[in-house]
Amino acid sequence: MSEAVAEAAARTERAAALQQEARARQEAATAKLEEIEARREVEGDWMREASERQEKASERWEKAHERWEKASERQEKAHERWEKASERQEKALRDQIRRTDEMIAEARARTQQIMAELKDQRDERRALMEALLRLVDRLPPPPPHLRSA
Numbered sequence: 001m002s003e004a005v006a007e008a009a010a011r012t013e014r015a016a017a018l019q020q021e022a023r024a025r026q027e028a029a030t031a032k033l034e035e036i037e038a039r040r041e042v043e044g045d046w047m048r049e050a051s052e053r054q055e056k057a058s059e060r061w062e063k064a065h066e067r068w069e070k071a072s073e074r075q076e077k078a079h080e081r082w083e084k085a086s087e088r089q090e091k092a093l094r095d096q097i098r099r100t101d102e103m104i105a106e107a108r109a110r111t112q113q114i115m116a117e118l119k120d121q122r123d124e125r126r127a128l129m130e131a132l133l134r135l136v137d138r139l140p141p142p143p144p145h146l147r148s149a
Contacts, residue, residue, distance in 0.1 A: 008074075014071060
């Protein structure tokens with residue numbers, strides 16, 4: 001997700017740099033045209049060359065503007081991809097949370113079953129101990145040679 005954002009930001013910066021470069025070229029072209037006009041006034045041919053240079057500068061400006069528009073389109077597409085990726089990640093996170101909640105609920109139910117079984121076994125063990133003690137109490141006393149002193 002951050003790669004797409006970084007890529008979009010880089011493309012935006014490149015587009016801005018291209019636009020600034022185109023503006024600088026346009027300003028340079030305009031300056032050159034003004035210089036040519038001054039020279040051609042003396043020679044009488046300044047209008048034709050100025051028009052040609054202006055057309056070339058306009059063409060370069062148009063090309064730079066087209067590059068900027070393409071960069072803007074790429075940035076918009078990158079932003080859309082980023083939004084889709086964010087939605088997918090959010091959905092995956094919600095699914096993971098749901099599955100985790102289900103696992104916790106299952107674990108709780110199983111723990112309650114185990115605790116109930118342990119309680120039953122504890123009760124059974126007590127009953128067996130009591131039965132064994134009653135049985136031992138009913139046994140005859142040991143012979144004298146086996147008695148402890």
